[in-house]
Amino acid sequence: MVGGGFAGASCARALKQLDRDLAVTLIEPETAYLACPFSNAVLAGLRGIEAQTFGYDRLGDIGFIRKRAVAVDAERRRVRLDDGTDIGYVRLVLAPGVDLRxxxxxxxxxxxxxxxxxxxxxxxxxxxxxxxxxxxxxxxxxxxxxxxxxxxxxxxxxxxxxxxxxxxxxxxxxxxxxxxxxxxxxxxxxxxxxxxxxxxxxxxxxxxxxxxxxxxxxxxxxxxxxxxxxxxxxxxxxxIPPQRAGRIAQSAGVADQTGWCPIDPVTFESRLQPAIHVVGDAAIGG
Ligand SMILES: Cc1cc2nc3c(=O)[nH]c(=O)nc-3n(C[C@H](O)[C@H](O)[C@H](O)COP(=O)(O)OP(=O)(O)OC[C@H]3O[C@@H](n4cnc5c(N)ncnc54)[C@H](O)[C@@H]3O)c2cc1C
Structure with a gap:
């Protein structure tokens, strides 16, 4: 699972709940997640930014690698991390959110x-x-x-x-x-x-x-x-500028010419790369 936002963290937890034998690993460079929902209330002085901040300590039995994914080798089914190491997968889920263009x-x-x-x-x-x-x-x-x-x-x-x-x-x-x-x-x-x-x-x-x-x-x-x-x-x-799927989706070859990721709406599997699923804002969900 690449990306520990709403989509990636929820998906990781749901997969583990469905089957305790699955080995689920979450790759996310940040130690805390800053949520956008309600952040407009922060702008208006109605809420502190600390109320937007969530840790990863309640993820349960999920591996957590505090690194950024920088490349995906879809042929060999491996994800390259920003420290130069790489990790293999059977199924990869990308949930990198959006990049501002x-x-x-x-x-x-x-x-x-x-x-x-x-x-x-x-x-x-x-x-x-x-x-x-x-x-x-x-x-x-x-x-x-x-x-x-x-x-x-x-x-x-x-x-x-x-x-x-x-x-x-x-x-x-x-x-x-x-x-x-x-x-x-x-x-x-x-x-x-x-x-x-x-x-x-x-x-x-x-x-x-x-x-x-x-x-x-x-x-x-x-x-x-x-x-x-x-x-x-x-x-x-x-x-608020135009946006596209997060960069790792582009480099994994799951984003199309629109900048977003076409998926099968039932399985969320990429229509462009087998064994890679895309969830959250990066996916064309409609
Ligand atoms: C102002 C505002 C208000 C909003 N209000 C609401 C609301 O009220 N209700 C609602 O449902 N939605 C709301 N949203 C939308 C909501 O924030 C998004 O739909 C949601 O964050 C999408 O989740 P995501 O997991 O796809 O992406 P994100 O939440 O952006 O998470 C992506 C995660 O992936 C990580 N990541 C990215 N690239 C990599 C990489 N290469 N390697 C490893 N990790 C990576 C990032 O660090 C991040 O933690 C709001 C958005 C905004 C901007």
Missing amino acids: FDALPGYDEAAAEIMPHAWKAGPQTLLLRDQLAAMPDGGVVILSAPANPFRCPPGPYERASLIAHYLKTSKPRSKLIILDAKDAFSKQRLFEAAWRELYPGLIEWVPLSSGGRVTEVDPATRTLVTEFGSHKADIANV
Whole structure:
């Protein structure tokens, strides 16, 4: 099992529960997992980051290798680790989550993310965006840019907008939140928009694709987001860039040209490589 997030850790535990004789080994470089669900509440100051942090001590009788997988030899059925050693498998499950595509939006690279945080992986990025919001003077403009489908957690940007709006309404009521969206429709839209009208009237402006919402370029130096229709200057810019399956999926040959992993929806076995299964955000689950 490569990746100890929601998908990998749950799958490892479920396999072991199904058959105690299975030898299950989890490969994960981190000692603690930082969960994204509820991390939007951290941004709004409603929750501490420590509440997002989970250890691996309750995994039970599962081998744990604290290393990163760097390559997969599907022919020989071996996984190469970042210390140069390798480990064999009968069945491999990849659960690496997503990689942010720092090559997809001109101007947006890892350095830019230190100024215009994505906060799409929980941890330092969450705290950076939280601290930027806390430091922003009342009357500021927050811009959230949401990517085209598919991406991790389709309702996530709009849940985030709601939580940021709550923070602005209660702490910085003269401020404004603009959502620049690369889509004309989004997950649970009717519910979100009804709640925004009721709870945050006039605070959130959603700019869909057809009204020039798609961000085509960013300039971190001036915190400017360029769209097909013009440019927007932000006090705080939360740029959620396009994504793809985590890198190990690409190198294992289980990701297709979309960047995501086609699977058999019953067994989660890759449609591209036998004996490799892909679970979680990396897989095309639909
Ligand atoms: C702001 C936000 C809010 C969200 N809210 C919700 C919610 O309310 N409900 C919900 O269901 N979902 C929510 N999600 C989505 C949820 O976080 C993801 O669907 C979930 O994390 C996917 O789990 P995963 O195991 O596929 O990937 P991840 O959770 O990203 O885990 C991947 C793991 O793999 C490890 N890894 C990666 N590469 C390697 C490698 N080469 N070798 C070894 N290990 C590796 C990583 O270290 C990581 O621990 C939210 C997401 C965001 C961004």
